[in-house]
Amino acid sequence: MAKNIKPRAEDYAQWYLDVIKAAQLADYSPVRGCMVIRPEGYAIWEGIQRELDRRFKDTGPTNAYFPLLIPQSFLTKEAQHIEGFAMECAVVTHSKLEHGAKGLKPGGELEEPLIIRPTSETVIGHMYAQWVQSYRDLPVLINQWCNVMRWEMRTRLFLRTAEFLWQEGHTAHETEQEAEEETLRMLEVYREFAEDVLAIPVVKGRKTEAEKFPGANVTYCIEGLMQDGKALQCGTSHNLGQNFSKAFDIKFLGRDNKQQHAWTTSWGVSTRLIGAMIMAHSDDDGLVLPPRVAQNVLAIVPIFKTPEERAKVAAFVEKVVRSLCGDAEFQAGQKRAKADDVAAYFFDKFTHQRVVVDWRDARPGDKQFHWEQRGVPFRFEVGPKDVDQGGVTAKRRFDRQKGFVELAKISPSYLRLELDAVHRDMFAAATKRRQENTRDAASYEELKAIVTDKGGFVRCFFKQDKSIEARIKEETKATVRCIPMETANERGKCILTGQEGQKVLFAVAY
């Protein structure tokens, strides 16, 4: 067991932080609640961006960039919206530093304070109002990758930080139906992405009125279940109706020659997904990366004692790398690396995913440990005996399956197939865990007992009511995570009021 990582069973919250630290994914920064995403962590975000961006573009939206700063007056135009965000805004009030009696102080006070965007519906609404005149200008399908700030009191790396990275899609449509279709289309993109890329099974559902986005008519979400039995919202897609188009005057001349307000949507996922990925898959030995977002897909650990052994192993490792990455890339990698350090070779020129060879001056066991803690999906150990047998010892990080692979079999398609298999098995394991932790409750007492004793998702019939939901949250910490779409039409007796209710999922959430 890793000494620098607290076991999950002892202290889950500490385990989470230890995994992040051991894998060097992120650090807290000198500004309260803001994080530094280190290269190993940022590479995961790049994987997420790459895979999502492609999916967005395949359905229509393209990217743009809107300003970081939003005039205070914009935020207040949509009443619910400002209620939701006023308490956690970073406010810019000055435009320079000037010399004062005690050194530098803010100078050049602004006429109107500016807010660092907590989300961009307002400023984007303002721009759409200028761009949209006729139904011919619709739909507008735009996404933006950027940073946002929400100054929350309790922060946790990736899950809840004052500044975070995300994408926010914003679309405007001619009809209510088109807006609803877009909202659901992007929700499905999120589901497919979470499952096919991050190997996290998620439930697609609709939020209750109490839990929806400030300013939305309907909020849809994907919800994942973490290993400690808590739920994590992994992405949301909002049908904003005409709320923002009325607040910002996004009007167009319709086919009927009448002026009307556009129907808008917004949808987003954030660096929080990295937290979800960590908590869905990692173990007491550290990070376990789903292969499709791993920067390093394979770590090769040479094992040798003497210079002769090193030379023998090095010659063999060279053949392995050439088989996987090609001759030109082998040479390029050699040029980048120091002789006694980790050499990285691009396995895939498109994704920049890499094969690394660990030539550092350290014991083989320490190196194994190093790559294990960093969650690299696949490992080759190459010692003199392996070389004599003409192959390598291959190990999967996820379940530690181990086997001998002959050099002749090692090729790009071999590695791709192995990585696909790891993905499938990780997804299957996470799905099984979720099934085992989803339970039915027929009464509020049962709900409370499950939430207290076991955690996980609790399925039951419930009739939406803001004050009852607040009471349940106070008594159990659990909230309605969503009304799952799969069972959206089922009706039954609400476990609290006995009235007709919908089938919902309760859970304690991050």
Add this chain to the structure above:
Amino acid sequence: MAKNIKPRAEDYAQWYLDVIKAAQLADYSPVRGCMVIRPEGYAIWEGIQRELDRRFKDTGPTNAYFPLLIPQSFLTKEAQHIEGFAMECAVVTHSKLEHGAKGLKPGGELEEPLIIRPTSETVIGHMYAQWVQSYRDLPVLINQWCNVMRWEMRTRLFLRTAEFLWQEGHTAHETEQEAEEETLRMLEVYREFAEDVLAIPVVKGRKTEAEKFPGANVTYCIEGLMQDGKALQCGTSHNLGQNFSKAFDIKFLGRDNKQQHAWTTSWGVSTRLIGAMIMAHSDDDGLVLPPRVAQNVLAIVPIFKTPEERAKVAAFVEKVVRSLCGDAEFQAGQKRAKADDVAAYFFDKFTHQRVVVDWRDARPGDKQFHWEQRGVPFRFEVGPKDVDQGGVTAKRRFDRQKGFVELAKISPSYLRLELDAVHRDMFAAATKRRQENTRDAASYEELKAIVTDKGGFVRCFFKQDKSIEARIKEETKATVRCIPMETANERGKCILTGQEGQKVLFAVAY
């Protein structure tokens, strides 16, 4: 001539803004000096990111993310640095909005003001100090893609905006020599990128003491020449020596077992490159895009009068698109598009570069004009006559070369070769223009005459002197753009003082 674009000869500054507006690249935002980068403009930035990011990774650096906000005290640790940036800082002083007598007002005043990063040497230095302990931890090679703010008074879209997007690389090394090598390696990446991707010929050189980055020992740059004879700095690479490692205490235990300060570098390019690209290539009819960053590489304009003609042309266009993008992508594109709108088909799944077909209900001439103003490098016109002859009329945007191409010849490699040819010819034309606008001056009088009458680069011998440089700038508006590396060793009589000087390039710059 385009009526919505002022000719260059009449008003170059207005021409520049008109080109941006006609191509829908960017808009001013409601916050003074901040811009909205619209999808057509952002796609260019994505092209720049894609091509640069690959080049960075090929030489070593990987990406990370550091916080947006920097404590005021950090900025003041390096004396020159704060001098350079204090006057244009966006200052965050409050952490929420609260209800006051006149509505919402800033609340939750911060103990220490926070600055929106104008650049990140300080906060990155602070983090490196924690990450680096031994020479084994070096080099640290990190890049970040992000937004920064410098609240300048006079702004111009892309060239100078209060908020802009950029990348900033930050590296730390064991020795001075390694830092210098890295500084020059990245400068060469920038040169190669500017020339091979943006088709802008640039001069690699060193800045004078008067023009270097606040906090650098040496600043290197690439300088381009725009069509109006003004120079534009397209990228900089700084050798920071030990200035920031001393200010932020980046120390390591060396091979000699002694504590020493690291040697650091930083290097960056920004959305300003989009401005450079516009001014280097575009003409009185609008934008001219270098093919390697164009989102739409080919626009197909169907020409027809009757429904029968439309059907005939549509069947042929389908064959063309299938030949270029494949059958699956043809179907996917059909699904995304509305029947009477622009259909987009991905020509390259990696770069997301597209072929578009303009089915809008508009006159062919208006469509031609539309794609011309947007700078699409290549156009096919397909009318009934073309179909009868079994091909298309192909047009290059850059020089309006025109020819007939048979369907049988149209393939992905055909289009790639044509686009490469456009790139080469654009680069050759820009290089010729620069040569014609680079002149030698043997005296200050000659320098003044050239700057006033002709503009362009003026080559002469000059001995660095801050006060003389300030005087020349006042009298002529020209500054030393750089000491070109190609002629770094040449010495001659300074045109002002008669003392031994270096060969420099003067120009009026953006």
